Amino acid sequence: MQLQTNPASLSVGQLAALSSAPIQYGPAAAARKAQQQALADASVYAAFRLEQARRAIMFHMAKAVFTDAERQRATDSAYQCESLGKLALWLQNVRRVASERTAAAATVHYRLLRGRTSDYAGGMSAAAARYSFTSETGLTAWDLANL
Template sequence: MENHVTKQAAGDTANVSTPTSPKVSATLRRYTGPLSRFLEKQAEAKSQAVAEAAKADTLRAMRNNVLSLVEDTALFTDTERLRTNDSVYQTTCVAQLQRWFRNVYRVSQERTARALRLGTSDLAGELAYNSRLADLLDESGLTHSELLSL
């Protein structure tokens, strides 16, 4: 059976019937309210689609931010990177990703500072050792090789 929409021109009593697509006719059968409400629902659906696309973009950006922090192999182990990758892609909560970003950033900063402190303290220790060794060699009159052979 072919669906038809009846049109009536102003002042014309003759009905003009045009065939409609099954999709349009299915929509017309389902919706029986006023046209303005139908248009409002369409606008709401469009804005909801835009909001979902914006949320997907935000999720993608937050995931990339968190994962970019754990790329440094000197600061994070392979296990930590894999666990982070798995957790980041399993969540759909932007607030959770923001908390993870803050926490991972804090951990990376702490590990960087610790590495710098250790590097600095190692360097300071080496300089102090070399200074004491030079003082000992000066006081004893021995060479470094003679000192090592003792």
């Protein structure tokens, strides 16, 4: 409350408010004010760190390996969580899942590009078996089926 120039013009309620909260001076008041400022700075810093963790989670969740439903659930859960430790653990898990899914997608893509070697090897061994059967008996699989 701001003190006016003429104390006689103050109302009874204003005088009571001024008398109930005396102004404190000295080292104790300065220490209390410094402590309050430190607490305010710490709470701002904690809020900043929480927001950083949430944004990091959302950055990784924006990748194509996550579905829209997973993104929505992650957004809701991340903004409800107030624990920096839980968010850090969750960020670690999101990074792990994203890297696993990216690696799996890359493996599938690479197999599609080069062909599946196991299928190719299986096809080659089956062809070799047919060739050896035909060379030994002189019959093909078609001939054998029509006997």
